[in-house]
Amino acid sequence: MNTSSLLNTLLSQFPEQLDQSKHGLEQHSSDESWHPKQHPIAVIYPTSTQDVSGIASLCHQYNIPMSIFGAGTSVEGQSIPAPNSLCIDMSRMNSLLNLHSDDQDCQVQAGLRRLELNEKIRDQGLFFPVDPGANASIGGMCATRASGTNAVKYGTMKHNVLGLTAVTANGTIIHTGGRARKSASGYDLTSLLIGSEGTLAIITEVTLRLHGTPENTAVASVQFQNLGALTQLVFQVLQMGIPVARVELLDKPAIKAVNHYAHLQLPEDHTLFFEFHGSMQSIREQTDSVEELSKALGGSQFSWATKQEDKNRLWKARHNVLYAAKATQPNSTIWTTDVCVPISSLAQCILDIHKDIQSSGLLAPIVGHVGDGNFHLLIVIPNNDDDALQQAKDLNEKLIHRALAMGGTCTGEHGIGKGKKHWLIEEHGNAVDLMKTIKSSLDPSNLLGRGNIFSLEQP
């Protein structure tokens, strides 16, 4: 009854913004993860923070949970609606609200996607570096504490968000942070909301720190037959403090998948992609050092992408690796999982999991933002193959246990979502009780992001 009362009220207040069509519900029932679909009761498209506030007030009044949908590119089920929830789709809130090029910051609506943002600010000589691969929404990137290929140099969302506008479970609008580069003024609510996966408040506007477009960039790839030597190179580069902008691993199966999918002819061996930013002088210093280290460890000749179109093609290949993995097997689903370990344990962790993959019989390319100690498995699961699904579950568990045993984390950038709640507790112990206390204090009826991060008793 509450559901129909809410929908009737929404229909009268937001007639052009409510979608109850079967097609609409289906479109909002999944993300890019392996988790099962779930339809919301309806989809609503706010265009302003005021809209979101009004919608949240009504959901609060009728006790209906709210699920937030950005671009649907989450990989741990975060965008999949909770049962009987209203899906709030942020895609119409996609404006660049203001741009301070002097201060290298801007404010955007949360539904704006990162590629569109970069398009809008390019002519100012600025860019937003956080790049999780998918063309995610900025709000979604906040909610999952996204990072990606550039994090080794520019940091993650945690380091590049200055402030937020958000709506709480009862519809209250709050502002966190500000435009100053740093502040010691009260609790860091911005950091608390970043990574909270829609469970504490609905992020509606984001103040971002931008960066000057690098003067020059250089892109290279290098191959290794030996995964241990490859990870050793990453370790040495970081130890020496060489400020690489990107250092990405694609193992042999990942390279094969990418070659096939994107019609490339990369040598089919374990590969590192590097990107260097800076003055020509500084880039030369960096690349000379990395090449020298690489040679000593038995790496192939560096292969340089000199033309812009070659650089773009290489990174496009890297970004499409999820779809490339999927294309290796028709009618398959990709279970993508990630961990992050201290750099000194990276080699061992990757070598160990490589053996686990081989003994599982599964195809599971490894790709990773190895400069942060973060890597992913893209486990290919033929549809309706319960054995393979079970094998994938086992492999995921082995990976996480290896990472935790090395002092790492059960997820470097994908988040807990629907799939890693068990390991959240294994990783953080009774600190999870504190997280739940905070959650209950801010959202006592568990209306926001229900089902993400925790399985809470319904009040």
Add this chain to the structure above:
Amino acid sequence: MNTSSLLNTLLSQFPEQLDQSKHGLEQHSSDESWHPKQHPIAVIYPTSTQDVSGIASLCHQYNIPMSIFGAGTSVEGQSIPAPNSLCIDMSRMNSLLNLHSDDQDCQVQAGLRRLELNEKIRDQGLFFPVDPGANASIGGMCATRASGTNAVKYGTMKHNVLGLTAVTANGTIIHTGGRARKSASGYDLTSLLIGSEGTLAIITEVTLRLHGTPENTAVASVQFQNLGALTQLVFQVLQMGIPVARVELLDKPAIKAVNHYAHLQLPEDHTLFFEFHGSMQSIREQTDSVEELSKALGGSQFSWATKQEDKNRLWKARHNVLYAAKATQPNSTIWTTDVCVPISSLAQCILDIHKDIQSSGLLAPIVGHVGDGNFHLLIVIPNNDDDALQQAKDLNEKLIHRALAMGGTCTGEHGIGKGKKHWLIEEHGNAVDLMKTIKSSLDPSNLLGRGNIFSLEQP
């Protein structure tokens, strides 16, 4: 009665660690701020997280508030005990627990001070960059979200703490974060505790991110007659993305005070101190660019500190500026306050407040970490001069209003403490209600850090 019961129990459980002497209480009654003294009921010196847990359990049982004392170097009254509280002095928890030089991280007890930490890790070619000037404790630096001179290149405590061990109001031990460089695993409790000024939990152990000691450093100073031109230089340096490690402002009165105090002969004009880190090649690129910009804006010749002792002397002078200001006037107190504004507003903010200082008739040197848009006033108040105290209050208020009107924050690194509660609300509005909700949920009896950040109704 609760007080005497608590003290009797503590005396029996921690006979060697409890200090009830008048001298002990007096020593723990103040910090480096202008705020009035307050004696605690007693001082206790834990040596382990277990000790802290036991002490907190007892305080919880007897409903006695706890005030945390690190090195007593806070400047907004954070270390000053709440009335009738037990002071927990962390100074005996000063061990380096472990050091992973490969991963450039370490774990310390919260009472270890930053200079002692740097002493201990120097032979590994590593350093901890966050440098608020005073030889603060690492735990205190977490609690106030400290930053300082190196933040423009290396970030603040927010960016350099990987994880914490902490004790909650009822004595529960929790662990937040971990050793991985990044994580998307649950709420960012580490960031929530950093800057919480002892109000949410007692930080007992800290996992820090370290950095490689720079290959080379170069230090220079440059003078300007015109404050506007000086701040313009800072702005241009940042706009060009020149990776300066430090850029510090001392205005003319600050230079005069420092010359007098440290027997230096710096030219008495508005001055910028620069530090550059990197390869000789990279330093040359950086310094050439900065010198060129400086010359165009009418700066003096760069004066280079080439010998290590000269570099040390220069930075020591910078660090002693608080004491130098105090020495300008016998029997005076320094009211030090800080704000942080977007870089593009820095020039205007400093010029405006310079006029306010002049019309106030007070001596108030300006020093600042201007690369972050952060600067301090060191207001000299003759003891027992109520007029000067009132003038200082007015000046502080003017400064904060100017900063907030420019989109800045009421404190860049000092924290809210006892003195800026009013402006916390002016800056963050109803987001402060969220902060209070979190506070009440984690510490319902308001036992931790009572009197810092908020004035809460006693439950």
